[in-house]
Amino acid sequence: MTRTAFERQLEGIQEDMLVLATMVASAIERSIEALKGRDVELARQVITDDVKINRKRYETEEKCLELFATQQPLAGDLRTIVAVLHIIVDLERMGDHAEGIAKIALLLADEPPLKPYIDIPRMAQLATQMLMSAVEAFKDRDAQRAIAICDDDDEVDALHDQVFRELIVYMINDPKTIQRATYLTWVSHNLERIADRVTNICERVVFLVEGKMTELNVSKY
């Protein structure tokens, strides 16, 4: 006895999750592009597209609930659906962080640039790479890779600390920069949160493969 229809539905929710991850990665990249290029049109597009991300999350969530209600999933199937259900929530929130960056891009579009953007794009690039690697680890059911991805979160955290310190110095030296510098700390914070949420996805990959709940992103404080 096979469960062809169920397997198709199970693949469907995983594909939906991958599509959602791609939408979120694109939103992060475009929000940073909008910030760097002072591109109001692109920032507005990221904000509008967040509705699509939210819709995709709810559609996928409904499909997961339907599978619980109709298929009584167990073992690996159960862990797959539970993992997808958690991951899509994290992805949707990451989309919100990208939308937050796009809103700041709008606020800063008419302001003179405070400094050249170097570390913030680097943070965005790292966070996006982490996200796509986590999704690959999910596809390949690769727990070791998922664990290794979390090391990159330390680098994002270090960059966040560096950006924060640097912006504080700007604010101390010239109080006229306080508003712009504060906006940029929010951008940095959004990126730091995105990377944190990738570690949540990695935890779900470990759960999916090994059936164990493991906290990968342990606070250093």
Next chain:
Amino acid sequence: MKTEPAAPDEAPATQAKRLFEPPELPLLVLEDLSLWYGHKQALTGVSMNFPINKVTALIGPSGCGKSTLLRCLNRMNDTIRGVRVSGRVHYHGVNIYDRQVDPVEVRRRVGMVFQKPNPFPKSIYDNVAFGARVNGYPGRQMNELVERSLRQAALWDEVKDDLKASGLALSGGQQQRLCIARALAVQPDVILMDEPCSALDPIATLKIEDLIRELVQEFTIIIVTHNMQQAARVSDYTAFMLLTHEGGPGEVIEYGPTSDIFTNPGDKRTEDYITGRFG
């Protein structure tokens, strides 16, 4: 009836393979249990403990030996012609297959509930009292015993006003609870259930499942079920059985806490079965 119980000093044919030991006190301890129907071997090398005051579910595809294993636990297989058993089933430290052990006494202590409710064509009262009377239970205390057994089986409130009504006049779910009351009346400490809900509707099934969770506080329950969700809902431990090869005997593949078996089984064959990939 032709049964050849294992001699007490007979050495096991193979090294007993114990997959998992529940931490609770074991009430039934199986050592290298094998069974043959004539020349056909139906069970091989089953070694496992059934813990006291827990529900243990036996799951597996049809014909893998679940019911055969269950029936070994109170020597019900003795009633089948040509059955031969090797290995040991220790109950309170005594091998129930020892020659001096009376199978009738085993069955009194290890009661059984079957797939289809099978009340006697007698009154509700007599159905419950029957076994106790046979066992010489004093008549003056019989009313108390009948009430206690019906209460334990969660049937008392539904039948207390008409205990003289025929047991056959009850609904299927009530009949099954009457059979459980009948099993409880002889004061066993183990109850074997062979697919007790397979002939019942969903509501009656849930009532029996609730009852199982109540009864386990006082009794040790071992249940055979084809319903994965039922095994997941009612049992504390689950054993997955499978044939060693096509046409071969059944064996226990995996045994462990139910939560582990149904969320993260260790054996791919268990995973394939409980997720409906075969069976």
